[in-house]
Amino acid sequence: MEQNQIQKPSAAFVAASWVSLFAGVCAYIIGLWNAEMQLNEKGYYFTVLMFALFAAISVQKAVRDQLEGIPVTNLYYGLAWFSMVLTIVLLTVGLWNAELTKSEKGFYAMSFVLSIFSAIAVQKNTRDTRIATLGETHKTNSESPRPF
Numbered sequence: 001m002e003q004n005q006i007q008k009p010s011a012a013f014v015a016a017s018w019v020s021l022f023a024g025v026c027a028y029i030i031g032l033w034n035a036e037m038q039l040n041e042k043g044y045y046f047t048v049l050m051f052a053l054f055a056a057i058s059v060q061k062a063v064r065d066q067l068e069g070i071p072v073t074n075l076y077y078g079l080a081w082f083s084m085v086l087t088i089v090l091l092t093v094g095l096w097n098a099e100l101t102k103s104e105k106g107f108y109a110m111s112f113v114l115s116i117f118s119a120i121a122v123q124k125n126t127r128d129t130r131i132a133t134l135g136e137t138h139k140t141n142s143e144s145p146r147p148f
Contacts, residue, residue: 008132009125017121024114025049031107037098044094049112052087056116057123059084064127 028049032042058080065072091112095105 006128006131009128013121014125014129017118017125020114021118021122024111024118025053028108028111028115031104031111035100035104037100041098045091045108048087048090048094049115051083052091052112052116053119055080055083055087056119060120060123061127064124 029046032045035042058076062072062077062080066077091109095108098105100108
């Protein structure tokens with residue numbers, strides 16, 4: 001086996017990643033739906049979650065690209081990390097100043113973290129599956145005889 005070859009993730013890990021992403025995002029959104037807060041507050045927390053999901057995937061992609069020798073500009077790399085840190089700061093400041101019980105604040109924080117981690121895992125699995133599939137296709141095509 002080549003050192004650069006990517007193994008396809010197991011179906012169980014792919015399923016667990018998608019289920020945890022769905023659970024984290026749904027729990028967060030259902031919590032917002034049922035929360036006794038103004039609509040603009042709900043919009044703030046929803047936007048922070050969506051921004052965080054995008055930022056987490058961007059950080060994962062930029063880090064992975066660099067490790068694989070794929071060029072990533074310093075600007076994009078820096079913006080991805082800045083965005084990720086910013087979402088955590090925005091959620092922290094929002095929850096710190098919110099008129100919620102500590103258990104509600106903890107609920108939002110934990111579902112936020114679960115969602116971010118799961119988004120990274122789903123993106124990694126998607127990329128690994130794609131690379132492994134392309135590698136298998138390339139290997140199969142290169143080994144099969146060519147018609148004349």
